[in-house]
Amino acid sequence: xxxxxxxxxxxxxxxxxxxxxxxxxxxxxxxxxxxxxxxxxxxxxxxxxxxxxxxxxxxxxxxxxxxxxxxxxxxxxxxxxxxxxxxxxxxxxxxxxxxxxxxxxxxxxxxxxxxxxxxxxxxxxxxxxxxxxxxxxxxxxxxxxxxxxxxxxxxxxxxxxxxxxxxxxxx
Amino acid sequence: xxxxxxxxxxxxxxxxxxxxxxxxxxxxxxxxxxxxxxxxxxxxxxxxxxxxxxxxxxxxxxxxxxxxxxxxxxxxxxxxxxxxxxxxxxxxxxxxxxxxxxxxxxxxxxxxxxxxxxxxxxxxxxxxxxxxxxxxxxxxxxxxxxxxxxxxxxxxxxxxxxxxxxxxxxxxxxxxxxxxxxxxxxxxxxxxxxxxxxxxxxxxxxxxxxxxxxxxxxxxxxxxxxxxxxxxxxxxxxxxxxxxxxxxxxxxxxxxxxxxxxxxxxxxxxxxxxxxxxxxxxxxxxxxxxxxxxxxxxxxxxxxxxxxxxxxxxxxxxxxxxxxxxxxxxxxxxxxxxxxxxxxxxxxxxxxxxxxxxxxxxxxxxxxxxxxxxxxxxxxxxxxxxxxxxxxxxxxxxxxxxxxxxxxxxxxxxxxxxxxxxxxxxxxxxxxxxxxxxxxxxxxxxxxxxxxxxxxxxxxxxxxxxxxxxxxxxxxxxxxxxxxxxxxxxxxxxxxxxxxxxxxxxxxxxxxxxxxxxxxxxxxxxxxxxxxxxxxxxxxxxxxxxxxxxxxxxxxxxxxxxxxxxxxxxxxx
Numbered sequence: 029x030x031x032x033x034x035x036x037x038x039x040x041x042x043x044x045x046x047x048x049x050x051x052x053x054x055x056x057x058x059x060x061x062x063x064x065x066x067x068x069x070x071x072x073x074x075x076x077x078x079x080x081x082x083x084x085x086x087x088x089x090x091x092x093x094x095x096x097x098x099x100x101x102x103x104x105x106x107x108x109x110x111x112x113x114x115x116x117x118x119x120x121x122x123x124x125x126x127x128x129x130x131x132x133x134x135x136x137x138x139x140x141x142x143x144x145x146x147x148x149x150x151x152x153x154x155x156x157x158x159x160x161x162x163x164x165x166x167x168x169x170x171x172x173x174x175x176x177x178x179x180x181x182x183x184x185x186x187x188x189x190x191x192x193x194x195x196x197x198x199x
Numbered sequence: 200x201x202x203x204x205x206x207x208x209x210x211x212x213x214x215x216x217x218x219x220x221x222x223x224x225x226x227x228x229x230x231x232x233x234x235x236x237x238x239x240x241x242x243x244x245x246x247x248x249x250x251x252x253x254x255x256x257x258x259x260x261x262x263x264x265x266x267x268x269x270x271x272x273x274x275x276x277x278x279x280x281x282x283x284x285x286x287x288x289x290x291x292x293x294x295x296x297x298x299x300x301x302x303x304x305x306x307x308x309x310x311x312x313x314x315x316x317x318x319x320x321x322x323x324x325x326x327x328x329x330x331x332x333x334x335x336x337x338x339x340x341x342x343x344x345x346x347x348x349x350x351x352x353x354x355x356x357x358x359x360x361x362x363x364x365x366x367x368x369x370x371x372x373x374x375x376x377x378x379x380x381x382x383x384x385x386x387x388x389x390x391x392x393x394x395x396x397x398x399x400x401x402x403x404x405x406x407x408x409x410x411x412x413x414x415x416x417x418x419x420x421x422x423x424x425x426x427x428x429x430x431x432x433x434x435x436x437x438x439x440x441x442x443x444x445x446x447x448x449x450x451x452x453x454x455x456x457x458x459x460x461x462x463x464x465x466x467x468x469x470x471x472x473x474x475x476x477x478x479x480x481x482x483x484x485x486x487x488x489x490x491x492x493x494x495x496x497x498x499x500x501x502x503x504x505x506x507x508x509x510x511x512x513x514x515x516x517x518x519x520x521x522x523x524x525x526x527x528x529x530x531x532x533x534x535x536x537x538x539x540x541x542x543x544x545x546x547x548x549x550x551x552x553x554x555x556x557x558x559x560x561x562x563x564x565x566x567x568x569x570x571x572x573x574x575x576x577x578x579x580x581x582x583x584x585x586x587x588x589x590x591x592x593x594x595x596x597x598x599x600x601x602x603x604x605x606x607x608x609x610x611x612x613x614x615x616x617x618x619x620x621x622x623x624x625x626x627x628x629x630x631x632x633x634x635x636x637x638x639x640x641x642x643x644x645x646x647x648x649x650x651x652x653x654x655x656x657x658x659x660x661x662x663x664x665x666x667x668x669x670x671x672x673x674x675x676x677x678x679x680x681x682x683x684x685x686x687x688x689x690x691x692x693x694x695x696x697x698x699x700x701x702x703x704x705x706x707x708x709x710x711x712x713x714x715x716x717x718x719x720x721x722x723x724x725x726x727x728x729x730x731x732x733x734x735x736x737x738x739x740x741x742x743x744x745x746x747x748x749x750x751x752x753x754x755x756x757x758x759x760x761x762x763x764x765x766x767x768x769x770x771x772x
Contacts, residue, residue: 077208
């Protein structure tokens with residue numbers, strides 16, 4: 029857990045483009061909320077392969093979201109159930125229900141539908157927010173830290189350099 | 200900054216199809232391994248498939264040389280199929296349902312030898328077959344109805360003939376003694392001569408004498424007549440006595456003469472020989488066979504019982520990320536597992552059968568159709584045709600219906616062991632069987648009937664059919680049966696059915712038995728009569744001799760009496 033957090037901070041402090049990281053966090057959020065076999069999971073997979081998304085931050089995001097996703101289950105199921113049982117959409121859903129591919133993608137599952145809707149709604153805000161926060165973090169926290177006396181001391185200390193090297197090897 | 204990952208896109212558009220192609224190539228062996236593992240687990244013993252070929256457009260799967268080891272006998276297969284072709288609906292597969300639109304099974308064979316012994320997986324709990332204790336069945340209690348040995352019977356019987364012979368002899372002696380007095384009386388020559396002398400003297404006195412002397416002579420004559428009258432009366436009394444004595448002796452003679460016949464009748468009544476105890480020979484003989492089939496039926500019923508009774512429950516999953524599935528109107532509702540149509544050929548012991556099966560489903564309610572299986576064989580090894588039909592209707596689990604019919608046309612039967620053992624070794628050497636049977640199981644209540652006609656029947660038995668033991672008689676009676684029917688019905692609970700077996704063989708056998716028993720009775724009685732005659736031949740001859748002597752004696756006495764009567768009557772004049 030500690031190494032994961034340390035890795036996360038290292039990624040945030042690295043030279044990687046903020047949009048790659050925020051895209052990874054967003055895709056991790058979508059995948060973390062969704063069941064394994066769903067439309068959004070397949071889309072996430074395609075986007076991961078075809079876009080320059082940071083995979084490490086995606087994995088960290090997916091892991092962290094999965095840990096807390098069960099808390100959102102009740103909400104996801106309620107949303108999914110309300111949408112799936114909307115009379116206005118029943119004709120569309122009935123057509124989809126009679127199509128093998130949609131059934132394969134579990135569209136009529138309350139969790140799948142709920143997570144899809146939450147993902148659609150949350151994806152853009154999540155991307156924008158994470159992008160903003162990363163930029164802000166780098167410009168304020170990281171810059172201040174780099175200018176601090178402790179950082180300079182640690183950068184010049186041979187002992188800390190060796191400990192860091194050993195820690196890298198071990199991790 | 201480039202947002203697109205070129206290598207990723209390339210891998211997506213080239214790598215993914217390539218991966219799919221590779222998967223298509225390796226899917227056959229992978230599916231083979233999965234199927235072998237799953238089927239082995241279900242079978243409880245090794246299942247082998249030579250190859251699995253998968254075609255994706257249309258989606259078909261071909262299984263070659265499928266062999267399922269018989270776990271009871273691992274050196275042979277429970278079932279072997281040369282080729283199984285399955286056309287699977289890919290659309291339904293995406294919906295999570297296995298729908299086989301067409302299935303062709305070629306050359307199904309049972310109990311074929313395996314090249315190598317199959318592995319059997321040990322079950323934790325092995326089912327112990329319990330056989331129901333045999334209820335007391337009627338056996339061939341031949342001893343109770345067998346004829347007794349003639350000498351034994353004669354020795355043990357309370358024969359009246361010797362006493363009758365003795366009684367006659369005693370009576371004859373008594374008669375002789377009694378008649379001896381008459382003889383002595385008749386042979387008293389002096390007495391009878393005295394009458395002659397007196398008569399002549401009176402006659403002379405009358406001729407020569409005067410009136411006074413004549414009157415005196417007449418007086419003497421009167422006295423003589425009076426005495427002669429008394430003598431004649433005695434003769435009459437003696438004649439009556441002779442007649443009475445003779446008649447009495449004649450009765451004793453008749454009793455003695457008839458006593459062997461009376462003894463024969465008494466002995467005949469001391470043993471019985473009838474076929475009343477053999478009213479249901481068919482049950483006695485065929486009960487074991489039919490009970491065997493019923494036990495087999497029970498065994499299979501216990502295996503299918505859970506499928507007939509268990510109700511599929513749709514569970515609502517509430518685990519993490521599982522959610523619930525909202526169901527919409529299905530334009531083509533399908534159960535989770537369905538075989539829409541199947542055709543197969545099966546090589547059984549009796550020949551090649553062709554069969555069809557329709558609507559075999561995990562849930563019949565979905566399609567609202569019952570499962571139907573038919574199997575038909577023509578020009579078989581032993582019969583002209585055989586047809587089986589099974590209808591399983593479990594749409595309403597509380598009123599499930601299972602119907603099974605089995606018809607046989609002109610089945611040749613040879614060397615069928617009907618009854619074994621030393622008591623009644625009986626074999627149906629040859630026969631032709633036409634049979635129709637139907638069993639229905641409605642709401643766990645059994646109703647079944649079987650009509651079978653046996654024609655051109657030829658029974659054989661190594662039992663001495665000329666013997667007099669019951670088993671020999673039955674064996675002999677069977678040998679004359681050329682055709683018979685057996686009707687069986689079963690009703691009630693599946694595991695405790697009430698069986699009724701009816702056959703006209705009972706009447707036929709009983710008819711034959713009665714004829715044979717009467718014949719045996721006559722033979723036996725004749726033998727007994729001859730034996731009695733032989734035993735009492737001397738005594739009977741003695742009786743005849745005595746009677747003949749008595750007859751002669753009586754005649755002599757009567758002749759003497761007549762002669763004396765004539766003489767005395769002369770003197771009376």
